[in-house]
Amino acid sequence: MGSIVLFGPPGAGKGTQAQRIMEHTGLPQVSTGDMLRAAVKAGTQVGLEAKRYMDEGALVPDEVILALIKQRIQEPDAVDGVMFDGFPRTVPQAEALSELADISHVLAIEVPDERIVERICGRVTCGSCGSVFHDTFNPVPANGCSCGNFEEKRRVDDNEDTVLNRLDAYHRQTSPLAAWYLERGLFHRVDGDRDIAAITADLLTLLE
Ligand code: ADP
Ligand code: AMP
Numbered sequence: 001m002g003s004i005v006l007f008g009p010p011g012a013g014k015g016t017q018a019q020r021i022m023e024h025t026g027l028p029q030v031s032t033g034d035m036l037r038a039a040v041k042a043g044t045q046v047g048l049e050a051k052r053y054m055d056e057g058a059l060v061p062d063e064v065i066l067a068l069i070k071q072r073i074q075e076p077d078a079v080d081g082v083m084f085d086g087f088p089r090t091v092p093q094a095e096a097l098s099e100l101a102d103i104s105h106v107l108a109i110e111v112p113d114e115r116i117v118e119r120i121c122g123r124v125t126c127g128s129c130g131s132v133f134h135d136t137f138n139p140v141p142a143n144g145c146s147c148g149n150f151e152e153k154r155r156v157d158d159n160e161d162t163v164l165n166r167l168d169a170y171h172r173q174t175s176p177l178a179a180w181y182l183e184r185g186l187f188h189r190v191d192g193d194r195d196i197a198a199i200t201a202d203l204l205t206l207l208e
Contacts, residue, residue, distance in 0.1 A: 002102035003027070003081035004207070005088070005186075007177065008109035010166045011119035012192050013199060014085045016132045017109065020200045021083065025207065028077050031085040034130075035068050036060060037155075054157055057165030059173055062092050073101060089174045094181070106181040107203055109192035113167055120163045127151035138196060 004027060006014040018029040036054060039047030046068065050060045069087060072078065081101070088094040097103065111119070122135035129147035133140045144150035157166070181187040190202040 001025070001027075001081060001207070002104035004083045005103055005106040005181075006083060006085045006109065007106050007181075007187075008192060009111060009113070009116055009170045009174075010163065011116045011123070012109040012111045013119075013196065014109060016138070016196060017200060017203055018083050018085045019131065020196075021203055021207070024204055025083065027081050027083045029085055030069070030072055030078070030082045030087070032060075032065055032068060032087040032089075033085075035072065039068075055162070057157060057162040057169065059089055059169050062090055062096070065089075065093060066096050069097070070100065088177065089169075091176060091180055094177055103186060105188060105207060106186045107206060108178060108187060108189045109199065109203075110189055111192040115193055116167055117160060117163050120158050120166075121160060123155065123158050125153045125155075127153040 004021075004025070006018055008014055015029075015031060018031070022029055036047070036050045040051045040054070041047070046064060050064060053060045065087065073082060081104075084097075088097050119134065119137070122137065124133045124135060124140060125131065126133070126140075126145040126147060126149075128149040128151045129145060131145050131147065132138070133145075140150060140152075157163075178187060188206045190199055190206070192199055
């Protein structure tokens with residue numbers, strides 16, 4: 001197996017599924033969103049440039065993203081492939097990726113737009129371990145996160161106004177990638193508007 005791309009709109013459940021699939025594939029999750037948030041937090045040049053796009057819910061320029069990816073996939077844990085989450089998001093990013101890595105599966109998690117706002121606005125993550133929860137659909141257990149050190153985090157861009165821009169960017173710039181990967185025989189869809197466990201089961205079947 002090569003690398004896997006988890007594809008879908010913001011809030012589809014890519015991060016949630018990546019954490020669950022990782023136990024089975026052993027491939028590390030590479031989330032460009034997480035990498036950018038780390039750069040913003042660290043106050044690096046990349047972070048400073050990316051922040052204004054992220055705050056608006058617009059895509060960060062391709063060259064910034066590709067520089068991050070090129071560096072990340074050279075790390076030792078990426079030799080057998082990775083699980084891309086939130087990347088690629090434009091056709092030029094996918095074209096560049098095809099020169100950099102062997103992609104075996106593009107797994108699209110399909111969720112209708114009307115579900116996305118409630119998913120995003122209720123998202124909570126654990127700042128200690130990165131686990132993803134939801135106020136209603138996947139609440140933090142009463143005794144806290146399994147890491148034992150739950151630290152509640154909410155993303156600044158997880159608000160209703162920004163979500164609409166992020167969805168717009170998805171439809172205009174990212175969704176054309178579905179046809180691009182379909183033509184290359186790599187694209188597989190799952191219905192993401194179901195239980196988290198049912199979606200994981202379907203994704204694992206596709207990977208078998
Ligand atoms: P993405 O990485 O695609 O942006 P996340 O995995 O962070 O999406 O999920 C977005 C929010 O939706 C989180 O709060 C998560 O707990 C919740 N969520 C994920 N999958 C489901 C699902 N199948 N049903 C309901 N809520 C879900
Ligand atoms: P995410 O964590 O995937 O929801 O991404 C959060 C934000 O980071 C997005 O709204 C974009 O501004 C930016 N971003 C993440 N990944 C990419 C990418 N592959 N291309 C362009 N912008 C990205």
